[in-house]
Amino acid sequence: MGKVRGNLLPPALAILFSALLCGIALVVSGANPLTAFGAMVTQVGEGTTAVDIVNSTGTYYIAALAVAIGFQMNLFNIGVEGQYRVAAVVAAVFGGSVALPPGIHTLAIILVAALAGAAWAAIPAILKVTRGVNEVISTIMMNGLALGLAAYLIRDDVFGELRGNNIRTPEIPTSGWVPGISLGSSGTVFGLVFLAAALGIAYWVMMNRTRFGFELRASGESSTAAAAGGVSAKKMILVAMLLSGAIAGLVSMPEILGRDHTYNLNFPAGIGFSGIAVALLGRNHPGGIAFGALLWAFLDKSGLALDNVGVSREIVTIMQGAIVLSVVVAYEVVRRYELAAEQRRVGRQLGTAEPVGGAA
Amino acid sequence: MSGSTSADLPVAIGDPEGPPAVVLSGITKRFPGVVANSDVHLSVRVGEVHALCGENGAGKSTLMKILYGMQQPDEGTIEVVGERVHFRTPADAIKVGIGMVHQHFMLADNLTVQENVVLGAEALHGIGGKARKRILELAGDTGLSVDPGVLVERLGVADRQRVEILKVLYRGAKVIILDEPTAVLVPQEVDELFATLRGMQERGFTFLFISHKLDEVRAIADSVTVIRRGTTVGTADPKAVSSRQLAEMMVGSELxxxxxxxxxxxxxxxxxxxxxxxxxxxxxxxxxxxxxxxxxxxxxxxxxxxxxxxxxxxxxxxxxxxxxxxxxxxxxxxxxxxxxxxxxxxxxxxxxxIGYIPEDRHRQGLLLTQPLWANRILGYQTRKPTARGAWLDIAGAKKDTQRIVDEFDVRTPGIDVAAAALSGGNQQKLVVGRELSGExxxxxxxxxxxxxxxxxxxxxxxxxxxxxxxxxxxxxxxxxxxxxxxxxxxxxxxxxxxxxxxxxxxxxxxxxxxxxxxxxxxxxxxxxxxxxxxxxxxxxxxxxxxxx
Known part of the structure; x- marks a missing residue:
């Protein structure tokens, strides 16, 4: 019971607190917070907003899982942004240039995307393992390189083609498409949203039931204890980073295989960074991340309604920032409180005043 | 007793005939689930080297942190030269002339001796020539013979320790707490340190010397207070008792x-x-x-x-x-x-x-926030009964953890509590039990x-x-x-x-x-x-x- 409280209380408090903060920001800027929040909630029922939220949730969810794998061992893969972009271009080019039977074509594209993401992540991983280069710095720089590389690859004299004002990769034939669930005028749910759910389950199983997950968590909790327990730090960094990159490579698959069938100039940016926030919000737990991704998608899509009531939609960005900040603080406060409470409980149950190691 | 430095202190510490330099009475400090100090009494005369002796984990460091204002006692009083004081921060303790030299040096390697000494005390003598002059005056007391402009990274361990002592002198300390000062020194350096302490003692400084090394205590201390399981057992004259008697005071009646x-x-x-x-x-x-x-x-x-x-x-x-x-x-x-x-x-x-009991169970032996059964897996993640191939065998790990808890008398309410919640002895019993598993x-x-x-x-x-x-x-x-x-x-x-x-x-x-x-x-x-x-x-x- 205490555990559930420890996991659910912090985000609830944080969301409440940040809503309050945004309310104040709205009042200061001369708008009515209740009107604004009301508009956001009613927007969910309008047009395709609900389906957009679900689709967006799937994308954020995959990105956050990629980040969370690194977080489990205190590895900050800031490079999800670049990894999914490189993977998207490579997979789109590959998908548009081969002819394969349906199904196999789709699987091949997904596999190529995962491999491309992993390959892009392998560079900072190898740099860290062999030369001790900080992965935060190297992945951020790889993000810049990824932008440039993607722009180069879709030039019409390389792999791309010019369509009107847009440059894009050749369209993937229908054999590579993933059909969605059409809800008529409400929009179409991407078929690969279920891929996100499957990845979440696989992630949970891996973290909690496999040796690799145990070693990953042990490395994150105490690198010295993991080393004494026979966990090779270098191997873990390499594997975790490659796995993180592979999952990052899948981030754009729902959109590319479900709707766009090509990589073009309108490709969405910033999902990797949102993934970091969502992973923090969900505390690296697959359930928590799902909730975080849903919240993020809701704020993104419903925020569009704010323009209608004369409120600047940038207020959503403030809210997202406030949520992440307060969640991180709230988790830490609750964690310390829970640990102290457990020590008190153990002390009481044993009825001793024995000094706990390290207290003195 | 150089009266020059004590003049600018709010409370003058320096008269051996007057009230004791420091009196702690009835100090009790509780941490979640434990009592680190309980009803501790300690009285330190002016100008003496007073040793505080006890096993690791007996509560010595907590007591000193209380005296130095790093932690506040739940009960009890602190008196400095007959006046009751309340320390909220170390700055309050420094103000009445109490300084502390930590076991682990707190020096910035890439700064000079002078910069390290002045850091945080810029208000006293500035950061320029006046500060340098003052440091040179005090350096003689500590036996430090290097130029204040030398980078700390060039100094050996013994000189670094002198810089630490210099730091507290510079801030006007007359009562100096030394937390296990000899742990990092080789024997010759220990002798030099003791010579320095005796010299400073003659000039009126008072020392609280924390150690669990009985021969050193007997060599330097004028009186020794023994602390055991968080409470003071008694004060003795180190010249009048044997090491064995002291050891028995430290660990209880039967060794x-x-x-x-x-x-x-x-x-x-x-x-x-x-x-x-x-x-x-x-x-x-x-x-x-x-x-x-x-x-x-x-x-x-x-x-x-x-x-x-x-x-x-x-x-x-x-x-x-x-x-x-x-x-x-x-x-x-x-x-x-x-x-x-x-x-x-x-x-x-x-x-x-190979079974391996690491020297530091917190850093190397345990995953502190993980339950006991997860700690059973650490180091055994590839073997029965805690794993089957690439999969963890959680039921097997739990069962075997329960066996260790029973066989090794690990006092815990259950195997689902976090390792950090156990006392040091019980954590170690778990580690030993684990490392003796798997034949x-x-x-x-x-x-x-x-x-x-x-x-x-x-x-x-x-x-x-x-x-x-x-x-x-x-x-x-x-x-x-x-x-x-x-x-x-x-x-x-x-x-x-x-x-x-x-x-x-x-x-x-x-x-x-x-x-x-x-x-x-x-x-x-x-x-x-x-x-x-x-x-x-x-x-x-x-x-x-x-x-x-």
Whole structure:
């Protein structure tokens, strides 16, 4: 019971607190917070907003899982942004240039995307393992390189083609498409949203039931204890980073295989960074991340309604920032409180005043 | 008693006839689940060196943190020269003339001596020439002879300690708390430190000297207060009591005996280390130099040495956590197959049958926020009963954790609590229980009873003895000489990365062992030098000190 409280209380408090903060920001800027929040909630029922939220949730969810794998061992893969972009271009080019039977074509594209993401992540991983280069710095720089590389690859004299004002990769034939669930005028749910759910389950199983997950968590909790327990730090960094990159490579698959069938100039940016926030919000737990991704998608899509009531939609960005900040603080406060409470409980149950190691 | 510095203090500390420099009465400090200090009484006269003695975990450091304002007591009062004071922060303690030199130096290597001293106390004498003048005035007191403009990274350990003392003097301290000041020093440096302290004592400074090394306490202190399990047991005159009496005050009435009765040593080799060498990462100084070692089935080989002479590195190199620069580590398993472990990683070595009790259970032995059963898996993530192939066997891990809890008397409400919630002794019992699981052929135990209560200590000793009788080979590293002499069948003395002498635990005394450990040469037949032992030790003195 205490555990559930420890996991659910912090985000609830944080969301409440940040809503309050945004309310104040709205009042200061001369708008009515209740009107604004009301508009956001009613927007969910309008047009395709609900389906957009679900689709967006799937994308954020995959990105956050990629980040969370690194977080489990205190590895900050800031490079999800670049990894999914490189993977998207490579997979789109590959998908548009081969002819394969349906199904196999789709699987091949997904596999190529995962491999491309992993390959892009392998560079900072190898740099860290062999030369001790900080992965935060190297992945951020790889993000810049990824932008440039993607722009180069879709030039019409390389792999791309010019369509009107847009440059894009050749369209993937229908054999590579993933059909969605059409809800008529409400929009179409991407078929690969279920891929996100499957990845979440696989992630949970891996973290909690496999040796690799145990070693990953042990490395994150105490690198010295993991080393004494026979966990090779270098191997873990390499594997975790490659796995993180592979999952990052899948981030754009729902959109590319479900709707766009090509990589073009309108490709969405910033999902990797949102993934970091969502992973923090969900505390690296697959359930928590799902909730975080849903919240993020809701704020993104419903925020569009704010323009209608004369409120600047940038207020959503403030809210997202406030949520992440307060969640991180709230988790830490609750964690310390829970640990102290457990020590008190153990002390009481044993009825001793024995000094706990390290207290003195 | 140089009255010049005390003039600008709010409270003058310096009159030996007046009220005591510091009086702590009825201090109680509770942490979640534990009472770190309970009803502590301590009275320190002006101008004396007052030792505070107690085992690791007895509550010495907590008490000093309270006196230095780093923590607030739940109950009790602090008086400084007869006036009641309340410290909210160390700054309050510094204001009335109390300073603290921490065990782990708090110096910035890339700043000069002067910058380190002035840092945070810029308001006193600025940061320029006036500060420099003041530092030079005070440097004589501490025996520091280097220019204040020298970078701290160029200083040796003893000089760094002097800079720390200089820091507290600069801030006007007259009562100086020294937290285990000798732990990092070699014996000659300890003598120099003691000479410095005596000189400062004559000039009216008062010292609170925290230590658990009884011979040092008896050498320097004018009076000694013993603290046990968070409470003061009494104050004694160190000249009038024996070390044994002090030790018994520290641990309680009966000292548990680590003594093993009959030898169970066989002639079957389990561990053979040949020519093992390790070069420190930052330089070419050998941390381990040509180590040869054999441990047989049923034998406990003890490694004695002053901390920092390569014991940690030896253990971690045998465990594969550090890569040896040369030499071999060979393990013979129960069925007689010899395996060269030199190229293997830590996990493979563990799987080959090595159990490992690390020297620091918090940093290396446990995942503190994880439940006990998850800690059972650590180091055994590839083996039964905690794993099946790539999958964890959580039910098996839980069942075996319960077995350890029952067999090793781990006091816990259940196996689902976080390891951090247990007391140090119970955490260590869990670690020992885990490392004796899976039928190891060799146990490497680094300070297996450090900082645990007497009950846990006795249990851990019993378990090691029992496993030894069943044929386990044990490599024991310990700073507790009684433990080493009591448990070991053979003792080897380690000095500056070499095994320099053998000692016979049946005849050797802690004093003999102590002088062999410091390289002073053997005074007893029970300690026999290996090869050119004492000579090489002398050679090493200059170079190693310069590099530290």
């Amino acid at each position: 548990p005996s680590p003594e093993t009765r009959e030898s169970t040593v066989t002639d079957r080799e389990v561990l053979r280390v040949e020519g093992l060498a390790l070069v420190a990462q930052e330089g070419t100084r050998p941390v381990l130099d040509d180590i040869d070692l054999v441990v047989r089935s049923g034998e406990v080989v003890g490694i004695a040495g002053v901390e920092g002479n390569g014991q940690t590195e030896l253990v971690e190199t045998i465990m594969g956590m550090r890569r040896a620069s040369s030499g071999h580590v060979v393990l013979v398993s129960a069925d007689g197959t010899r395996r060269d472990l030199t190229k293997l990683g830590t996990l493979a070595r563990r799987e080959a049958g 190891p052929v060799l146990l490497i135990a680094s300070h297996p009873t450090r900082g645990v209560d007497v009950g846990a200590q006795a249990l851990i000793w019993d378990e090691i003895k029992r496993a030894r009788a069943a044929g386990l080979a044990v490599l024991l590293v310990s700073a507790d000489l009684d433990e080493l002499i009591g448990l070991s069948d053979t003792i080897k003395v380690m000095l500056r990365g070499r095994l320099v002498a053998d000692a016979d635990p049946n005849t050797v005394t802690p004093e003999d062992l102590g002088s062999a450990m410091t390289g002073a040469g053997s005074t007893s037949d029970a300690v026999a030098g290996i090869g050119t032992g004492p000579d090489t030790a002398d050679d090493g003195t200059d170079t190693t000190e310069g590099e530290r």
